Amino acid sequence: MFNKEKVKLGIAPIAWTNDDMPELGAENTFEQCISEMALAGFKGTEVGNKYPKDVKVLKKALELRGMEIASAWFSAYLTTKPYEETEKAFITHRDFLHEMGAKVIVVSEQGHSIQGKMEVPIFNNKPLFTEEEWEKLSTGLDKLGKLAKERDMKLVYHHHMGTGVQTTEEIDRLMEITDPELVYLLYDVGHLVYSGEEPIEVLNKYIDRIKHVHLKDVRKNVINLVKEKDMSFLQSVKSGAFTVPGDGDIDFEHIFKILAENNYEGWLLVEAEQDPAKANPCEYAMKARKYIKEKANI
Numbered sequence: 046m047f048n049k050e051k052v053k054l055g056i057a058p059i060a061w062t063n064d065d066m067p068e069l070g071a072e073n074t075f076e077q078c079i080s081e082m083a084l085a086g087f088k089g090t091e092v093g094n095k096y097p098k099d100v101k102v103l104k105k106a107l108e109l110r111g112m113e114i115a116s117a118w119f120s121a122y123l124t125t126k127p128y129e130e131t132e133k134a135f136i137t138h139r140d141f142l143h144e145m146g147a148k149v150i151v152v153s154e155q156g157h158s159i160q161g162k163m164e165v166p167i168f169n170n171k172p173l174f175t176e177e178e179w180e181k182l183s184t185g186l187d188k189l190g191k192l193a194k195e196r197d198m199k200l201v202y203h204h205h206m207g208t209g210v211q212t213t214e215e216i217d218r219l220m221e222i223t224d225p226e227l228v229y230l231l232y233d234v235g236h237l238v239y240s241g242e243e244p245i246e247v248l249n250k251y252i253d254r255i256k257h258v259h260l261k262d263v264r265k266n267v268i269n270l271v272k273e274k275d276m277s278f279l280q281s282v283k284s285g286a287f288t289v290p291g292d293g294d295i296d297f298e299h300i301f302k303i304l305a306e307n308n309y310e311g312w313l314l315v316e317a318e319q320d321p322a323k324a325n326p327c328e329y330a331m332k333a334r335k336y337i338k339e340k341a342n343i
């Protein structure tokens with residue numbers, strides 16, 4: 046059983062408006078998005094492109110609906126740009142999240158990433174970091190982790206399809222070469238299954254370092270099609286590779302059990318990008334909330 050005082054349930058705006066493809070859900074407003082999240086029973090969210098930039102305005106809109114900011118994505122370019130550039134952007138991002146009361150900062154290395162390239166097939170094209178790039182990544186992340194710690198926050202690293210940290214081997218390497226007191230792990234089960242990893246193995250191995258969870262289910266038949274047709278990551282999203290927990294092929298009950306038994310503390314955040322014209326975001330948010338209540342009892 047999860048400790049209900051320590052575990053919070055949130056949902057990402059990506060099902061309403063997709064920052065990777067702003068044309069998806071362009072008609073959905075910020076107010077509609079957070080109102081439907083609250084209506085479905087969620088207490089927190091990450092930040093999307095339509096959210097107000099002004100802290101006061103954003104806080105008021107969320108508080109009206111009993112919601113708060115859990116975190117927000119940050120793209121690092123530690124392997125391809127001078128460290129100082131990433132640091133400057135990270136500090137602005139950190140300070141915004143800190144003012145919003147968030148405790149974790151989601152970081153993903155986007156140097157050489159193909160996740161946003163519409164025409165590049167996602168399988169067999171991901172970047173592989175050189176020795177020098179791994180070194181830049183680990184020293185840079187440790188420094189950013191220290192900056193997060195200064196504000197009593199945690200840097201949680203997001204392994205991701207189409208990036209240099211996608212596979213179990215790459216996650217292992219990153220965890221080994223970074224400081225466990227400064228760099229934590231975001232567990233996004235959908236990306237692990239999509240990549241062909243064994244998600245339970247990763248969960249058990251890094252359970253003490255996992256400080257943020259994205260709940261993303263996959264449709265395996267669509268992923269098979271992605272391989273067959275050499276589709277890109279973004280094309281796969283449009284075709285329905287992801288869905289909410291309980292609607293796809295991942296056994297979340299097992300995952301919830303392991304997290305709860307190990308006293309997981311932090312956010313469980315539903316993040317299931319689909320084309321909102323095909324999958325009504327409010328309907329899917331409600332579906333996810335019902336499933337989580339049934340299987341995780343929170």
Ligand SMILES: O=C1C[C@@H](O)[C@H](O)[C@@H](O)C1=O
Pocket residue numbers: 059064065118160203233236259316318
């Ligand atoms: O956390 C995430 C943020 C998105 O922008 C990304 O593409 C998605 O798949 C994800 O896991």
Ligand SMILES: [Co+2]
Pocket residue numbers: 203233259316
């Ligand atoms: Co994610």
